[in-house]
Amino acid sequence: MKKRKILILGAAATTSALLLSIGGTYAYFTATDTTPSNEITAGDLTVEINERSPDGTSGPLKLGLVAPGGQWPASPRDSYSLVISNSGSILAEFEALDLTVTSEGTGNTPDLSEALEVRYGMVAGAREPDWGRGSGWIRLESGSVLETLRRAPATVPAGTSSELRFQLRWPNGTPEHDNRFQGADTEFVFSVRLGQV
Amino acid sequence: MRLKKPTLVAISAVAAAAALCGIILGTQASFTAQTSGSPQPVTAGRLSVELSTSPGGGDTITIDFTEADPGDVWPRNGAFALTLTNTGDLDGTLTRLESIEVSDTGTPPLSRTLEIASSTRAAQDWNDPVLTWRRIATGAEPSGRPIPTDRLALPAGQDRVLYLKVRLADAGDDRDHTESSTGFRLKVTVEQQV
Numbered sequence: 001m002k003k004r005k006i007l008i009l010g011a012a013a014t015t016s017a018l019l020l021s022i023g024g025t026y027a028y029f030t031a032t033d034t035t036p037s038n039e040i041t042a043g044d045l046t047v048e049i050n051e052r053s054p055d056g057t058s059g060p061l062k063l064g065l066v067a068p069g070g071q072w073p074a075s076p077r078d079s080y081s082l083v084i085s086n087s088g089s090i091l092a093e094f095e096a097l098d099l100t101v102t103s104e105g106t107g108n109t110p111d112l113s114e115a116l117e118v119r120y121g122m123v124a125g126a127r128e129p130d131w132g133r134g135s136g137w138i139r140l141e142s143g144s145v146l147e148t149l150r151r152a153p154a155t156v157p158a159g160t161s162s163e164l165r166f167q168l169r170w171p172n173g174t175p176e177h178d179n180r181f182q183g184a185d186t187e188f189v190f191s192v193r194l195g196q197v
Numbered sequence: 198m199r200l201k202k203p204t205l206v207a208i209s210a211v212a213a214a215a216a217l218c219g220i221i222l223g224t225q226a227s228f229t230a231q232t233s234g235s236p237q238p239v240t241a242g243r244l245s246v247e248l249s250t251s252p253g254g255g256d257t258i259t260i261d262f263t264e265a266d267p268g269d270v271w272p273r274n275g276a277f278a279l280t281l282t283n284t285g286d287l288d289g290t291l292t293r294l295e296s297i298e299v300s301d302t303g304t305p306p307l308s309r310t311l312e313i314a315s316s317t318r319a320a321q322d323w324n325d326p327v328l329t330w331r332r333i334a335t336g337a338e339p340s341g342r343p344i345p346t347d348r349l350a351l352p353a354g355q356d357r358v359l360y361l362k363v364r365l366a367d368a369g370d371d372r373d374h375t376e377s378s379t380g381f382r383l384k385v386t387v388e389q390q391v
Contacts, residue, residue, distance in 0.1 A: 044228070045229065047231065048232060049232055051235060060235040063240070064239075065286060065287055066240065067241065067242050067389040182243045182245075185238060185239060185240040185241065186239050187238045187239070189237065190233065191234070192231065193229055194229065
């Protein structure tokens with residue numbers, strides 16, 4: 001056979017082989033399936049705070065007629081509470097806890113915060129505060145409460161709360177100093193930020 | 198394509214910056230929640246006291262020492278009434294009574310012979326030897342000095358009366374106070390009750 005004929009036969013044989021191969025592929029069994037829908041839901045982080053008086057009533061402290069030499073509440077076993085609740089669904093930690101004095105003095109009367117001192121203690125749940133691990137007595141002024149605590153607060157699991165306990169006092173000064181604050185007032189707010197652990 | 202060294206360095210820097218941004222963005226992606234509480238108001242009380250020596254006023258009391266002898270007392274009957282009114286909103290307590298701004302004319306100073314005593318009781322026996330009489334001024338305290346007094350509770354918005362008596366002391370040296378006079382003011386200190 002001539003060389004040209006041989007080439008034509010070779011090409012035909014190759015084509016047949018390819019067609020057979022393709023036919024063979026179509027002949028394979030196949031089966032497909034899909035898994036159930038996988039749902040992924042993000043957790044949420046929500047913080048709520050409520051003020052509570054030593055007698056258990058809720059609401060801001062509204063302290064009136066304070067005078068030098070006083071301490072509120074009078075007993076170290078009692079305190080005002082800021083109940084910080086993690087009402088979300090994930091573990092949280094304190095990122096910020098600040099006090100802001102929102103008032104200013106009026107006329108010749110200075111702001112009462114200049115005469116007052118505060119001490120903080122952080123507890124989990126409704127236990128009594130350990131003032132020795134708290135801030136000690138410090139001036140009532142705007143700033144970070146967290147930085148004053150001798151021991152960093154614990155994390156706040158979802159659905160639980162921590163309490164910032166605090167007391168106020170007015171140290172006795174000279175009459176010339178203290179009399180400037182007669183009738184004075186002050187006002188402050190707490191703000192808190194929790195972060196995901 | 199071959200990159201020159203400066204180009205490679207620049208690309209590395211961009212890559213590093215991008216990685217850092219990734220880290221920062223990753224941190225910001227953490228959940229946080231923030232809230233603030235209610236305003237917490239604190240108000241100081243007021244303590245204010247007014248003195249009056251007669252109903253409705255702070256009149257000056259004048260004593261005539263003409264024909265006075267050592268041991269004589271004024272007023273002859275009863276006592277001077279010093280009314281203290283707490284016009285503040287805090288309860289107070291009288292803690293101090295003192296003579297101040299003593300001024301004398303004549304020598305020897307009459308203020309160093311006159312004595313004063315106080316009582317919180319209207320029915321005080323002024324001859325009671327337990328009662329403390331105190332000179333209005335002395336050489337060491339020429340402009341005034343403390344006068345013993347009982348502590349007197351002074352509730353907010355209420356009046357209390359302090360009774361006073363003045364007498365000419367027996368100095369024992371036959372002092373001549375002819376044409377002498379003295380004047381002074383009384384000062385009370387009221388402290389708030391904690």
